[in-house]
Amino acid sequence: MTQREMERLLARFGQDIFAFCCYLTGRRDTGEELYQDTMLKTIERMEQIELRGEDDEGLLHARNYCLGVAVRLNKSLARKEIRRMHPSLDDEENGFDYVISDPLTPEQRLIEQQEIQSIRNAVRSLSEKYREVVYLYYYAEQSVKEIAETLHIPQGTVKSRMNYAKKVLARLLREESL
Amino acid sequence: MIITENKMKKAFRTNMKPSSETEHLLLEALNQRAEEGENKIIHTSTAEIGRPSERGGRGLVFGLLLMAAASVVVALVIKGIPSLHAPSAGNPGPKGEWEPVAEALVTEETDLTMQAPYTTAAPENEAEGTKETAGVEDDQERYELGDLTFTMPEIWKTKGVEIVQEEHELKAMYRGLQLCSIGKYPSKSLVGGDPLNYCAGVWYLDNETTAMLFVHNWPMKIQQGSAAVTYEAEGIVGTEYTEAEDLADILYVTTGKEYDIEELTKQDEFISNEYAAEAVTDGREFASQVIAPAISVDEEAYTFRTEYYTFTLPEPWRASPGNIPPLCGVNVVTEDNGLSIMYRGLRLCSIFIGDEPAADECLSTYTAAGWRTEKGEHVMLQAENWAQNILARGIVGPVYDENQSSDSFYYNSDYDLQDILYMITGRIWNIEEISEFKGQAENPDMSEVVLEVQHAFTDFITRQVVPMIDVQMSSYETDEYTFQMPELWKEKGASFVMDPNGLHVVYRGLTLCLIRVEPAAQVCFYAANNDFADAWEIEAANAVILYENITPVFDVWSDGWIHSDISPTGPAAAFTSDEDIADILYMYTGQEIDVEQVKEQAEAASGTEIQTFLTNAASEFFKTSVSPAVSVKTTENFSTKYKPYDPNALKSGYLRDLLNAEPYSYTDLPDAAADCQIPEEDLHALTDEELILTLLDYPYDDEIPRLNTSSNAVRYWGDYRVQAFNGFRELTEREDRDGITAALSRCIDYIVTEYGYIAPRNLLDYLVRLISYLKGSMDVPLPLLR
Numbered sequence: 001m002t003q004r005e006m007e008r009l010l011a012r013f014g015q016d017i018f019a020f021c022c023y024l025t026g027r028r029d030t031g032e033e034l035y036q037d038t039m040l041k042t043i044e045r046m047e048q049i050e051l052r053g054e055d056d057e058g059l060l061h062a063r064n065y066c067l068g069v070a071v072r073l074n075k076s077l078a079r080k081e082i083r084r085m086h087p088s089l090d091d092e093e094n095g096f097d098y099v100i101s102d103p104l105t106p107e108q109r110l111i112e113q114q115e116i117q118s119i120r121n122a123v124r125s126l127s128e129k130y131r132e133v134v135y136l137y138y139y140a141e142q143s144v145k146e147i148a149e150t151l152h153i154p155q156g157t158v159k160s161r162m163n164y165a166k167k168v169l170a171r172l173l174r175e176e177s178l
Numbered sequence: 179m180i181i182t183e184n185k186m187k188k189a190f191r192t193n194m195k196p197s198s199e200t201e202h203l204l205l206e207a208l209n210q211r212a213e214e215g216e217n218k219i220i221h222t223s224t225a226e227i228g229r230p231s232e233r234g235g236r237g238l239v240f241g242l243l244l245m246a247a248a249s250v251v252v253a254l255v256i257k258g259i260p261s262l263h264a265p266s267a268g269n270p271g272p273k274g275e276w277e278p279v280a281e282a283l284v285t286e287e288t289d290l291t292m293q294a295p296y297t298t299a300a301p302e303n304e305a306e307g308t309k310e311t312a313g314v315e316d317d318q319e320r321y322e323l324g325d326l327t328f329t330m331p332e333i334w335k336t337k338g339v340e341i342v343q344e345e346h347e348l349k350a351m352y353r354g355l356q357l358c359s360i361g362k363y364p365s366k367s368l369v370g371g372d373p374l375n376y377c378a379g380v381w382y383l384d385n386e387t388t389a390m391l392f393v394h395n396w397p398m399k400i401q402q403g404s405a406a407v408t409y410e411a412e413g414i415v416g417t418e419y420t421e422a423e424d425l426a427d428i429l430y431v432t433t434g435k436e437y438d439i440e441e442l443t444k445q446d447e448f449i450s451n452e453y454a455a456e457a458v459t460d461g462r463e464f465a466s467q468v469i470a471p472a473i474s475v476d477e478e479a480y481t482f483r484t485e486y487y488t489f490t491l492p493e494p495w496r497a498s499p500g501n502i503p504p505l506c507g508v509n510v511v512t513e514d515n516g517l518s519i520m521y522r523g524l525r526l527c528s529i530f531i532g533d534e535p536a537a538d539e540c541l542s543t544y545t546a547a548g549w550r551t552e553k554g555e556h557v558m559l560q561a562e563n564w565a566q567n568i569l570a571r572g573i574v575g576p577v578y579d580e581n582q583s584s585d586s587f588y589y590n591s592d593y594d595l596q597d598i599l600y601m602i603t604g605r606i607w608n609i610e611e612i613s614e615f616k617g618q619a620e621n622p623d624m625s626e627v628v629l630e631v632q633h634a635f636t637d638f639i640t641r642q643v644v645p646m647i648d649v650q651m652s653s654y655e656t657d658e659y660t661f662q663m664p665e666l667w668k669e670k671g672a673s674f675v676m677d678p679n680g681l682h683v684v685y686r687g688l689t690l691c692l693i694r695v696e697p698a699a700q701v702c703f704y705a706a707n708n709d710f711a712d713a714w715e716i717e718a719a720n721a722v723i724l725y726e727n728i729t730p731v732f733d734v735w736s737d738g739w740i741h742s743d744i745s746p747t748g749p750a751a752a753f754t755s756d757e758d759i760a761d762i763l764y765m766y767t768g769q770e771i772d773v774e775q776v777k778e779q780a781e782a783a784s785g786t787e788i789q790t791f792l793t794n795a796a797s798e799f800f801k802t803s804v805s806p807a808v809s810v811k812t813t814e815n816f817s818t819k820y821k822p823y824d825p826n827a828l829k830s831g832y833l834r835d836l837l838n839a840e841p842y843s844y845t846d847l848p849d850a851a852a853d854c855q856i857p858e859e860d861l862h863a864l865t866d867e868e869l870i871l872t873l874l875d876y877p878y879d880d881e882i883p884r885l886n887t888s889s890n891a892v893r894y895w896g897d898y899r900v901q902a903f904n905g906f907r908e909l910t911e912r913e914d915r916d917g918i919t920a921a922l923s924r925c926i927d928y929i930v931t932e933y934g935y936i937a938p939r940n941l942l943d944y945l946v947r948l949i950s951y952l953k954g955s956m957d958v959p960l961p962l963l964r
Contacts, residue, residue, distance in 0.1 A: 003212040010204060018196040028194065035196055039204050043211050099191035119189035139190040153645050 001046040001062060010039070012056070013063040016140070020067055023135050024074050026124060028095025038070040067140055068150040071132055096120070122172040130165040133158060323348050325476045326381060326389050328360055331468050337431050350469075352431050353419075358393045358469055374398055378465040380509055381475045388509065391473060393465040396432045397457035400425055433460035434468060482510055482517055487557050487649040488673075489517060489529055492642040494604040508601070516557075521601050522589070523577035527561040527639070529647060557649050564602050565635040569628050572617030574598050592616075603634035604642055648673065654681055658695050659714070659722045662807045666768055670761075685765050691804055692725040711800045714810040722810050728796045730762055767795035768803060861908050866921040869909055922949050 001009070021038060022031030042049070042065070049065060051058030104112060123134050136142045136150060147158045319330040321341050328348055330341065339357065342349040347361040362383065379391040419425060426437045437457070480491040495508045509520040516530030567574045574595065575588030589598060592609050595616060599607050615631065618624040653662045654674045661681060663672065672685040680694030691711070711726040756773040763771040771792070779788045861869070912918055 003208060006208055007205075010201070010208075014201070014204075015195050018200075019190075019192045019194045022192075022194055023190065032196060032200055036200055036203060040207055043204065043207050046211070095194075097193055099188075099193060115185065116189045119186065123189075135190070138186045141187070 001049040001051055003046075005051060005059070005062070006043060006046050009042075009059050009062050009066075012059050013066070014039075016063060017066050017070065020135060020140055021070050021074075022096065023139060024070060024132070031095075034070055034074055037073050038066055041069055041073065042066050064140075064142060064146055064150055067136065067142075068152075071151060075128070118173060118176055119169075122169050122176070125172065126165055126168060130161050130168070133161045134165050134169075137162060321348055323360060323389065324362065324387075325383050326360070327474050329472045329474070331472050333434055333468065334431060337427075339431060353424075353428070355396065355428065356394055357396070357432060358391060358465070360389060360391050360473060362387050363390055364388075376462075376465075378462070379470040379473065381473060383475065389473070389475070391465070391470055393461070393469065394432075395458065395461060396428055397454070397461040400429070401454040401458065429457055432464065433457055434464045435460050482512075484512075484516060484529075485668075486516075486531060486555060487529065487647055489648070490646045491519075492604070492646050494600065494638075494642070495519065495521075495526070521598070524564060524574065524589075524598065525562050526564075526601060527559060527643065529557065529559050531555050532558045557647070559639075559644060559647060561602075561635075561639045561643070563635060564598055565631050566619075568595055568599065568612075568616050569619040569631055570617065599631075602638065603631070604638040605634055656681070656695075657811070658716055658720075659693065659808055659810045661693060662809070664803045664807050666803065667765060670765060672765070685762070688730060688762065689727045690765055691727060691800070693808065694723050694725070695720055696723050711797075712805040712808070714808065716810055722808065724800075724805060724808055726766075726796065726800045726804070728766055728793065730766065763792070766799065767792065768799040769795055864908075866912065866914065866918045869912075919949050 017038065018031065018035045021034040022028050025031045025034050042062075049062060052061045123131060126134065132151060133147060136147045137144075142150065144158050144162070151158070319335065319341070321328045321330070321343060323343075323346075328341070330339070334350065334352075334357075337352065339350050339352045342351055347359055349359045350357040358378075364387065374395045375392055376395060377390050378393045381389045383389055419428065422439045426439050429435070429437045435457075480496055482489045482491075489510075491508065491510070508526060511518045511520055513528070513530070515532070516528060518528045519526045564574050572595075573588045573590040577587050577589065589595065592612050595612050596607055596609055599605070599612065611627075615624050615627045619628055621628075652668055653660055655661075661674075661683075663674075663683070667683060667685065667690065670685060672683050672690060674681060674683060680692050682692050683690045695716070711724040713721045713723045715721050756777075759776075760771055760773045763769075763773070763776075776788050776792070909918065
């Protein structure tokens with residue numbers, strides 16, 4: 001990957017990767033640290049990274065590569081920082097924002113915001129290995145194959161983790177709505 | 179709350195951006211990287227740039243360390259220095275362009291702090307010049323023992339070593355001496371042997387059988403036998419080799435090294451000095467790095483299936499040609515309630531059916547994972563924490579040996595500990611380091627290392643062993659139906675894969691059947707198709723539809739082999755051998771098929787009989803064994819009304835005629851797209867139903883509108899008029915999609931009833947697809963979110 005391609009990656013997908021790091025760590029501040037480490041490491045290795053595909057497709061692969069780096073670094077950091085602060089259940093405290101559909105009435109907006117908060121909290125309550133898969137699938141919109149490549153696990157494992165995560169999420173959200 | 183895929187995706191939408199300091203930092207780092215080049219970046223202090231993170235100093239130091247670590251590892255990877263993950267003959271290594279760097283990321287700390295022993299003997303090390311790789315060339319001699327293949331090492335080939343093939347054994351012979359034997363043994367056999375004839379590798383052939391490599395330790399025999407070698411052939415004592423030239427020759431084929439004949443001439447000195455001891459070590463290395471890598475088995479042999487789960491050996495637990503450790507592969511023992519994975523008499527872990535994990539676990543056993551099957555049994559993974567033994571006492575044991583009931587023993591040499599540590603951490607530890615931390619669990623100065631070893635153990639188990647366990651569920655339940663895996667399929671190890679297309683039952687990468695929930699009207703179109711097996715009507719005008727994927731059956735009679743398939747688990751291999759084809763046909767028909775006969779008929783182009791036989795057998799099997807395995811949760815069996823296998827018994831004559839109707843076409847199509855447009859004000863004023871009825875009057879040709887699933891939008895192929903028609907645009911933009919979906923369903927009924935014979939099948943198909951689209955983009959419950 002050339003310097004120019006790296007710059008394009010930052011411009012095109014930097015925000016994506018950053019938000020993924022925030023979700024992964026559960027907090028905006030720690031997410032920013034993880035994002036820095038991820039991108040520094042990617043910059044350090046950019047000559048070894050070969051873009052697969054032209055233009056956006058190639059950049060998308062590079063983005064997926066960065067997501068994989070972020071996942072591994074996050075594990076590594078989490079091991080080192082045993083006392084790492086746990087994220088709060090309040091997105092505002094964690095420094096997260098919402099993107100609400102438009103146009104909606106104030107009431108609909110409130111309902112949608114509550115739903116988003118519920119879903120995010122339910123996902124946060126999953127253990128790391130399930131959380132990773134959920135973020136990669138729903139946030140990064142990766143396919144099962146891509147997730148398997150990113151996490152270095154078999155596709156079957158991705159599916160079983162996703163299946164389990166969805167079951168738990170369904171239960172949690174059902175309980176909450178009751 | 180109803181959670182849809184869309185809601186899930188929407189929940190993570192965000193406008194969060196990295197801070198401007200971070201962006202600045204990264205651009206600076208990028209610029210410096212470009213200016214200073216690859217080597218200098220290690221010294222590019224991020225401190226100079228300044229990191230705005232809250233963690234301050236730690237972040238800076240970590241960043242520097244990380245960069246330094248990364249550079250060293252990248253250098254290792256680029257230069258091809260053998261590392262833990264260096265590809266070897268038996269381990270082709272990671273695939274894909276990202277892999278080398280990504281692998282380095284995972285192992286960076288290990289690679290920096292640990293040095294693999296025996297690196298001088300690695301096959302890739304050309305400087306040694308005395309080792310041969312087992313690289314497979316076309317002209318190499320291969321010998322088969324069941325699923326195991328032995329490729330003659332080059333060094334033996336040039337010396338004229340001969341392989342004697344027996345029913346259950348391959349023997350390598352040289353000048354009347356047996357160098358090694360590769361034989362089949364029951365899987366419960368304990369890896370054993372003695373120093374003069376030791377086991378140097380174990381490979382799995384199936385659940386019952388393992389293959390073992392036993393190497394005759396001729397260097398040791400020379401050392402112990404007054405520098406003489408005697409061999410027996412057919413009970414008769416043969417030649418005794420005492421000449422130095424003979425001994426050097428024998429040592430060469432058993433160690434791969436050329437020995438100094440002068441040195442060997444002074445036989446007593448050879449025996450007493452370290453030279454002989456080295457020869458023994460060299461012999462072991464030769465066995466592990468030249469002979470063992472020459473043995474390969476089918477990957478499938480590493481997979482073990484039980485009633486409740488499938489377990490595939492993680493890479494470090496396989497016989498690892500080219501690397502020491504491990505000394506040999508693990509031994510998988512089938513026990514009453516699961517599998518035990520044994521290594522040199524030690525139990526590494528057990529995967530068994532048991533109770534839920536207890537809250538308190540003793541230190542020596544680590545309950546790493548548990549799964550609950552659909553039937554409610556718990557599959558447990560318990561690993562033995564031998565690391566604790568090493569850390570606390572500096573020894574490992576007692577060693578389990580069912581054949582030696584009384585004398586259990588311990589491993590205490592550093593090399594043994596290194597070997598065992600590799601098997602429980604997946605990492606190679608330095609001998610010197612092991613001697614420092616063994617028995618030091620209570621030493622406060624060693625607490626960090628002790629923790630590191632413990633973490634390495636748990637990390638390995640949870641990250642490399644747990645993912646290899648695939649718990650089979652014998653049934654799969656959704657909101658709409660339950661599918662009970664047919665016994666025949668279950669026994670053979672078929673598994674479930676749920677993806678957006680529905681529930682697949684997969685065997686060897688092939689989809690056996692697919693179950694989907696679709697609009698009931700879809701049944702009309704698939705009733706006469708070969709891949710349609712059965713359907714059940716459920717609520718909301720939907721149906722649970724069972725598709726049989728009998729394409730492989732067609733493959734067999736048309737081509738004589740089974741084509742590769744794209745299944746939810748990825749591309750499958752093509753199956754050409756009679757055994758494979760018979761195995762797969764068994765899954766589709768429930769019958770043992772004579773593949774040879776099928777192939778003959780296919781080749782003779784007179785396969786009509788066999789074609790009829792196979793398709794009938796497959797249909798019958800699906801009717802009798804698969805279809806009854808589906809139980810829907812609501813309402814009646816759709817097939818009782820429509821009898822998909824018997825078009826004559828369809829509910830109405832309209833439907834039957836519809837299925838047989840020629841594609842409808844207009845002969846008098848308007849020329850310009852503009853002619854088809856509905857005035858906008860009229861368009862908006864139409865009710866959903868009126869709009870759809872208006873669309874029905876649209877002049878269609880044979881090219882039907884299709885859904886573009888990748889962009890999740892309706893696109894109209896082949897008919898620019900349709901593409902330009904504002905009626906469709908209006909339909910897809912209307913908000914009340916539930917209402918439209920219901921209206922579309924009513925319209926389908928209307929078409930079928932009123933239009934009857936002349937109903938355009940392509941339009942009907944389109945409307946069904948449109949319903950799927952509208953439902954898919956709206957409020958379809960997540961297929962897996964149950």
